[in-house]
Every structure is written in C-alpha cells, then in structure tokens.
Amino acid sequence: MGKQYAILRVQKCKGAEIGAMQYHNDREPGKHTNPDIDRTRTRLNREMCPHADYEGEIQARIDAGYKGARKVRKDAVRLVEGIVTASPEFFEGASAEEVRDFFEDALGFCREEFGESNLVHFTV
Numbered sequence: 001m002g003k004q005y006a007i008l009r010v011q012k013c014k015g016a017e018i019g020a021m022q023y024h025n026d027r028e029p030g031k032h033t034n035p036d037i038d039r040t041r042t043r044l045n046r047e048m049c050p051h052a053d054y055e056g057e058i059q060a061r062i063d064a065g066y067k068g069a070r071k072v073r074k075d076a077v078r079l080v081e082g083i084v085t086a087s088p089e090f091f092e093g094a095s096a097e098e099v100r101d102f103f104e105d106a107l108g109f110c111r112e113e114f115g116e117s118n119l120v121h122f123t124v
Contacts, residue, residue: 022054049122
C-alpha cells in the first residue's frame with residue numbers, strides 16, 4: 001500500500017453561504033448540487049457534535065462576543081468550515097472501528113486546536 005495522508009481543508013464562509021452549508025451537511029431533502037451524494041447512505045451519517053441552526057447559533061455567538069463599536073459588516077466572515085478526511089487508500093483497507101477511531105481522533109484534534117466552544121457542528 002502506498003503512502004496514506006490525513007487531509008484537513010478549511011474555507012471561510014459569509015452570511016449567505018451558511019444556510020446552504022447546513023442544508024448540504026445535514027443532507028436535508030431537496031436537490032443537492034453535489035452529484036457524489038449517495039442518499040441511500042445518509043442514514044449512516046453520525047453527528048459527533050450536534051447542532052440546531054448554524055445561522056442562529058453563529059449569530060448568538062457574535063452577539064454575545066462582539067464588543068466593537070461598529071456594526072458587523074454583512075459580508076464579514078461568520079465561520080470557517082473544515083473538512084477532515086484521509087486518502088482513499090486508508091478507507092479501502094480500514095475496518096469500521098479504524099474509521100470510527102480516525103474520526104474520533106479528528107474531532108479531538110479539532111477540539112484541541114480550535115477550542116470545543118468554537119465547534120458548531122461535526123458530522124461523519
């Protein structure tokens with residue numbers, strides 16, 4: 001087997017993108033633009049850091065923590081989305097327990113690196 005890699009991708013998100021992100025991440029019913037979504041496997045998704053409403057939770061955090069004199073700009077970055085995965089070779093040879101452990105470790109890394117209170121949602 002060749003080299004295997006852990007992968008972490010991050011992306012800034014502004015206000016208008018947040019609702020669409022939740023729609024996509026939660027696999028809510030409707031038309032999704034990603035053709036790779038296999039709806040028959042959605043039931044296998046597992047929320048490891050549950051949430052209710054991205055926009056509401058994020059706005060509440062901004063309201064509670066922002067101490068600036070100016071109003072927050074409409075086009076301000078509201079959150080950073082992260083995707084944690086591994087090279088395909090890892091998943092091809094991994095047992096269900098190894099995959100579960102990988103994502104438990106990934107969640108632990110995110111909690112330590114970004115702070116538990118800064119995580120809005122984490123799902124596998």
